[in-house]
Amino acid sequence: MHLTAEEQKMLDGAYGETVRRSMKVLVALGEIYGADHMIEVKNVHSPGVSYRVAGDAGLGYVEDASKDAVFQVPMTLNTIGIDEKDWKQIGFPEDFSCKQLELSRAYEKMGAIPTNSCTPYLNGNLPMFGEHVAWGESSAVAFVNSVIGARTNREGGPTALAAAITGRVPAYGYHLDENRKGTHLIRVEVDLKTDKDFAVLGYFGGKLAGKDVPVFEGIKRRPTLEQFKALGAALASAGAVALYHVVGFTPEAPTKQDVIGDEIQPVVFDQAAYDKVCEKFSQKGPIDFVVLGCPHVSIREFEEIAGLVRGKRLNSDLWVCTSRMVRELAERMGFVEDIQAAGGEIICDTCPVLCCTLTQRGYKTVATNSGKMAHYAPGLWNLQPVLLNTAECIQAAIDGKWGE
Incomplete structure (x- = not known):
């Protein structure tokens, strides 16, 4: 690998041991x-900042790094394992919470920057089209690559940390033009109207594309x-999709020919395919x-839920998960x-996928509008999921049941 003079100095230890180790990881x-x-x-948007993921090893590594290094580019933090302000009131364990802090x-x-959110683009970290960034958190990576058109691979906690310390990433994967073309064509024949509809399409597409x-x-x-x-x-949870294109609507796909060859035969997403996904999450x-x-x-979703x-x-417990910045705005708006x-x-600050535990509450079933949450709930928390749109989720919470 060719390194610039400055990058070679980093690797040689001219800027300290943490910078040297970070560049060594990236090389x-x-x-x-x-x-x-x-x-x-x-x-950079850093994943792996929940103590549930990092553990004592990750905590020790970051604490050591903080003794002699500072970030060279802005870095926002992904969701952590607790609500920083209200962890005691909500019931997060004290020992876990102290480690998280x-x-x-x-x-x-x-x-x-302690955004503590999986939607950094709603909280000030909004790259420009074509910019190179180093993001983790699967849903955020899919959004920044696809909807914004910035460029990142799916970074893990250690590589995101190294990128923030050095301001560099290796040139491979989705940073390169040739790797941003489509590989699977999905012809959508369902009229998509709700958040659930797009979650169902994403689940179908993720299973297909991997x-x-x-x-x-x-x-x-x-x-x-x-x-x-x-x-x-x-898409990012049913598969491991970090980049997708929607013809006519995402910035790199004004036409089909811009992102995929004519030789790729489409797979049809019709009502039968839609229903098959829904059957999987039909508690x-x-x-x-x-x-x-x-x-x-987002603040628009807050408004819908409040209405x-x-x-x-x-009659069911309801969690509305958000960043603290969006919460403060929602509080001002009532x-x-x-x-x-x-x-x-x-x-705030966390979500059921990355918080420490829900088992002490004794839940057995969960309703959600999130394909990601529906996908992970059985394995993470042994919860039986039903995937609904937002209005249906609220109706289920009011009734304390669904489908009976």
Whole structure:
């Protein structure tokens, strides 16, 4: 791999041991993937910042790094394992919470921006089209690559940390033009209207494409930001999709020919395919728990949820997961008060996928509008999921049941 003089100084230890180790990690990664040079990145979004993921080993590594290094580019933090402000009230264990706070402070000491969110693009980290970045968190990677058109691979915690310390990543994967073309063509023959519809399409597409690049044609209306968010999250969890294209609506796909060859035969997503995905997540009966905000809800989603619960009383526990920045705006607009008055909880900084435990609450079933949450709930928490749209989720929370 060719290194610039500055990069070679980093590797030689001229800027300290942490910088040297970080560059060594990136050089090794680049050699594995055949990169011949490094790319400067504009910013980083770091996964692996939940103590549930990092553990004591990760905590020790970040604390050591914080003693002699600072970040060279802006770095936002992904969801952590607790609600930083209200962890005691919500019931997160004290020992876990204290470890999480130590880990967060170590990142912040190096200059991290504590967004604590899986939607950094809603919280100030919004790259430009074509910019090179180093992002982790599967749903955020899918969004920034596909909807914004910036360029990143799926970074893990250690490589994101190394990228922030050096301002570099190796030039491979989705940083290169030739790897951003589509590999699977999906012809959409269902009229997509709700967040659930896009989650179902994403689940179908993720299972089909795996780690590759699906291209969707036939979508009739421009998806909203929230619908793109739902689509990407499901693609990235049912498969490992980091980049997708929607013909006519995502920036690199003004036409089908721009992103995929004519020789690729389409797979049809019709009503039968839609129904088959829904059958997988069709729990009926009592609903213990309802989760909205995986990925974190936007202010528009907050407004919708507040309108649906206003003046009602919930009979299932409801979590609305979001960033603290969006929560503060929702509080000013009265949405938080409406949701809490109905019996819902506003959870900041974390989500059920990355928090420490839900088992002590005794939940058995969960309703959600998130394909990602529906996918992970059985394995992570032994919860039986039902995938619904937002209005249906709120109705399930009001009734305490679904489908009976």
